[in-house]
Amino acid sequence: MSRKSLKWLPALVVPAVIAVGVVSVPLQAGAAVDLPDKSANEVLQLVANSTEDSFSGTVSKTANLGLPAGLSTALSGTSGSVPRGTESMKGGATAGDALASGLEFLSGTHEARVFVSGPRNLRVQVKDQLAERKAVSNGTDAWFYDSETNVATHVAIPAEATSEVSEELQDATELATPAQVADRILDKLGDSTDFAVGTDARVAGRTVYELVLTPKATGTLAESVSIAVDSETGLPLQVSVAAAGQADPAIEVGFTSIDFSEPAADLFTFTPGDGVTVEELPLPTERPLDAAHPDLGIGEPVVTGAGWDAIVEVPAASALGELSANPLFEQVTTDVDGGRAFSTALVTVYFADDGRVLAGSVPLDRLQAAAN
Amino acid sequence: MSSAETATRRPSAGLALLGSELSVLFRRRRTWAMLAAVALIPILLAVALRLSSGTVEPGEGPPFLDRVTQNGLFVGFTAMVVAIPLFLPLTIGVVAGDTIAGEASLGTLRYLLVSPAGRIRLLLVKYAGAAAFCFVATLTLIVAGAVIGASLFPIGPVTLLSGDVISVPESAGRSVLVACYVSVSLLGLCAIGLFISTLTSVPVGAMAATVVVSVISQILGVLPQLSWLHPWLFTHYWLGFAGLLSQPLDASTFADNALLQGGYILVFGALAYGRFASKDILS
Incomplete structure (x- = not known):
């Protein structure tokens, strides 16, 4: 019964046309662009x-x-x-x-x-x-x-x-x-x-x-x-x-x-x-940290190296003790040799046990080496 | 509804069929019961809020709930958000699932199909009827919300999501836009319901299946592991009308949503045609 199967033709053609459209429209938008060369x-x-x-x-x-x-x-x-509405369950x-x-x-x-x-x-x-x-x-x-x-x-x-x-x-x-x-x-x-x-x-x-x-x-x-x-x-x-x-x-x-x-x-x-x-809200002053939290006790950060692989080192500070008490801190950092580490695709932060914090766009072992 | 005119291929015959379809649909007690239930959502919401003594904190409960006590015009929006996930799809499922299967179960389908060209026309008319119900249902909800909101709470200029303030007439326009957005959102589900309805002669089965499809789509839509699939789900833009409640008006999701629903209508319309045109009508 080819006449009957012919009736199903639109059901095949329509999705095919849509699929072609879905693929070809972004392709056309991204069609090769050739601009005059520039340095x-x-x-x-x-x-x-x-x-x-x-x-x-x-x-x-x-x-x-x-x-x-x-x-x-x-x-x-x-x-x-x-x-929405389920969010209130979060507490x-x-x-x-x-x-x-x-x-x-x-x-x-x-x-x-x-x-x-x-x-x-x-x-x-x-x-x-x-x-x-x-x-x-x-x-x-x-x-x-x-x-x-x-x-x-x-x-x-x-x-x-x-x-x-x-x-x-x-x-x-x-x-x-x-x-x-x-x-x-x-x-x-x-x-x-x-x-x-x-x-x-x-x-x-x-x-x-x-x-x-x-x-x-x-x-x-x-x-x-x-x-x-x-x-x-x-x-x-x-x-x-x-x-x-x-x-x-x-x-x-x-x-x-x-x-x-x-x-x-x-x-x-x-x-x-x-x-x-x-x-x-008052306009933030130039040194909001010093003014608002004079007792924070964070020393001047030290930058080792220059360029992309620079490492920033923040000396030990009492304020970081509070941060590490936060349960989320435990969750997002991993236990590593000599401290805890927070790693992402771009930045690694190393919290040494002595309270210093090192950060940089480098693998963890470079931070650990810099800490010693 | 069974009209001998369908034998002739005059366009007026299609219009006459549509007219009789609409009058049958909106004269059904079932349709009126569903519309009344839809209208009851904002009414219950507003009355409950009016009677309760506690104030609603921002961010508590469904969106905009905290605004309702300050401005009654928000009742419609809150009720809309509450009704979108389940209640509106349920009513659409009942109407769309009944389109073909309902006639088949009553044994009236073959009388509707006396002419050989009648099947496409019948599908179109049935789909148009279900689509009209989408618009009527959402408008009922918004209008009921506005009326109950205005009678129980003070009304005034509306603060949009962007913090800008618009006048009462303009907010009425936005309400109608939101109702249109939600109606368009439901057209894809309508087409799915029409297709399922051609598969069976048991209307309850088609109705339940349509509702189940909408629930499954929404469940898939919250699984982060399937994020690649999300833009293709017909439920993806269901709650995406924030742009209509922002200043300047952002119609980009409206267009995306319409395109997506159009795709679903074409695909499931074609499937429904394939099934319905090749089917032996025995009842």
Whole structure:
């Protein structure tokens, strides 16, 4: 009965067409891009030359840091994949929660809408499931709003601070021509880093040059940093950090869509509505740690080496005793020879038994060797 | 509903069939009972909140619950979030699962199919009826929420997820948008229900299977080990309407969701056609 089997034809054709579409549309978007060749220096000049300071777009961040299993479990509740309403089962707020929410941005995928207009106006909206966190700054006021707690935090920025910053910015931009900036970067980092231009590609629908920074030192955890630079405007559109021995980038932050038109001015002001709890926060002073916690007793950190394989050593401090008492600390660190270690794809932190803390983008044995 | 006009291939015949399908669907006591139950969700929620003395802390209970006592317009949103995982799929399962299997079990299917070209048309009409129910059900929920919210709580300008404040008429527009989003979200499930309904002549079986499919999809959607599969699940965007409650309005998930549901409609529509057109209609 071929007439009958013919009726099933659409059921075969439709999924096939959809499969072809699913495969071919991203392929077309990523079709080979061929831009005029540029040296690394020229790409750096392109970035320094960029005058684009008003745009809006969607930024996506993916992190595959290989965080310890305990930490991933602790964070999974805040990543938004768990249905709301079950979250209350996690229990009340603890110190661990605060630590976890701080670390949350280091794991998983986040998406944010970003609006920038000029050097002062900035609006970032981080999208969560049925919730949002927003930061707005317009040079005189900075607001942070969390829809989940319904709390708006306000920081008044004094006029001097703004003018200081903008003066510094002007100094930086006026003193150096793009070529000088490029030279300076190459000069400063050239000893430790190889600069190269990778394959041209497409990011957020725009053609980009790929600037690849590779460490000259061997044995670092960070393998390379790639920066995608818009071929037209010179705006960096994507940064991704590759870790040794890992196929997926350890961190990738980039635009998934971008629009270079001027965002509406009213996006950069914020008026809290009725029922929103408003908290005033004083502007952080230059040394907030010293002022707020004079008895913290953390000594000056010592940096050994320069460039990618530098190791930072913090002398023994009483404050770290409190940290190690936190149950989450036990969970995320592993017991190693002479202390405890926290390792991720990019950074290793070694807590020696004598209280010193060593950190660097190097394997654990290098930290242990440096500690002895 | 059994119309001799289907024998002729005039477009008005399809419209007449659709009209009779809709009038049968919305004259059923079962449909009214389900719509009443849908409307009861925001009403129960609002009454319980009004009668309880304790205040709701932000982040406690379902989303937006703490906002309801300040602004009654949030009742609809909270009720929507509560109804999406199980209750709305349940009502859609009942309607979509009944489409073909219900006629088959009553023995009226063959009268509907007197003309040879009638099968595609019947499938389309049945699907359109179930899709119309999706829209009516979500609108019922939002409207019931707005009415009960306005009568029990103060109403005023609404603070969106981004902290921006919009006026009451604009928030009504957003409510309708959310209802449309949720209705579109359910269209994929509707198509799955239509396909399952062509497989059997036992309507209860098709209804239960449709609901089970939606539950399984949601369970798969929370397993982090299957994260590669998540964007392909028809339930993936079900709670993704935060962009509609943000300023500026972010319609990107609306478009993604519509595309995904469109894919499901095409695939399961084609499967339903394959099964229904090649099937021997005995009842």
